[in-house]
Amino acid sequence: MGAEELQTEKLIKEKAKILFFQKGFLNATTQEIADEAGVNRALIHYYFRSREQMLDLLLDETLEEKKVRVRTILSSELPFREKIARYIDTVVDYGLKYPYLENFIISETARHPDKIREFCSRDRIKSSDLIEEDLAKEIKKKKIAPISATHFMVNLSALCNYPLLAKSVLQTIHGMTDAAYRKFLIERKRIIFMTIFNEEMPELPVKKELTKHRA
Amino acid sequence: MGAEELQTEKLIKEKAKILFFQKGFLNATTQEIADEAGVNRALIHYYFRSREQMLDLLLDETLEEKKVRVRTILSSELPFREKIARYIDTVVDYGLKYPYLENFIISETARHPDKIREFCSRDRIKSSDLIEEDLAKEIKKKKIAPISATHFMVNLSALCNYPLLAKSVLQTIHGMTDAAYRKFLIERKRIIFMTIFNEEMPELPVKKELTKHRA
DNA sequence: ATTCGTGTTAACAAAATTGTTAAACAAAAA
């Protein structure tokens, strides 16, 4: 019983994620979601009460997963530049896997600003806090031009995420195939690092499990 | 007759723009649009045939206006850095006025990739072409690290537009009021220039009409 | 075997939204 329940519930969420995050059907109906999962539409209401509550859950889980990924990297004990390099690598790769994830987050939060507000109120440490010290040191050592942690972090997110958000526009303007755009995004990892630090990106050591440092 | 027609038609479009671009109701119904304009809902169909065709028109006009603004600046004869400074200034200011414009463009083009494809096919010169020469010179003079015009342009758009796209998220994370976020965006003009060029942004001379240079 | 609970389905009801139409209306043209 319990097993079945979790299976179907999970299945629906997984398939909904594919629809939203990979295929980009941001306004998918309950029917389309049910079809994708190969289940009866009523099950969506059985498990999630309403379409809206299901979206809430998806948004919440998605934000949570992203937060964890980011924090794991930013709160690690890696040297600053390697930390940022890994952040770029991870965010871009994640974006390649789920091209419409950011679009989902952004359109959902634009629609219901309260949701993101509640989510943010759960913990008071923002990601820019995690790099504040590192950044201050770099600036003191004159290894980077003075910049606030907030602006630094927004710059970084912008450079990583915008090309995904604007995929359809950019890809069309520059006449790229899907494959070419993929290559372009991977190239960008180096470009982003270069733009931020004005120097070549270091080779990343083979990915190993990062140990979480701070809360 | 003709006068009246243009008035109402224009009125509806203006109010729809407010709804979409300023208030961020990206999924506004025909009824909501009609209410905003204070007209009968049927008029929307009278003038635009269908909701979809109205959105097409809005998207087209919006893209066109943005293209003109950008081209006017990028094809001017200003020195490179001033050109870019003005681009940043214009794009950010425009974003302050219409905080959801980019969201609209992006969600519409994600929904109907054909629309943007057709729009782009109308002229073959992309904005990155307009800076190609300038950029090559800068690189040759070692005044900027080597970078392709495409990456340069995407960087620039990303840094300017992302903070608007992700407004609700960023504003909440960093706990800013609307006023504070506005200030933050204006601060960013200098930050963006700094990030791109690694040097202070020059003071912009008083805005004068720019003369268009190339097509 | 019967009961019970969970999961599942089809059928139904309700709401929201779009699109159409016929008639009212206003203003210019005849």
Place this chain on the structure above:
DNA sequence: TTTTTGTTTAACAATTTTGTTAACACGAAT
């Protein structure tokens, strides 16, 4: 004034989409 043309409105129809419910299936517990 009457006609005509273009504009506006209310009412209607059709569709889409969400949400509910009653019945069914089926394994587990009694």
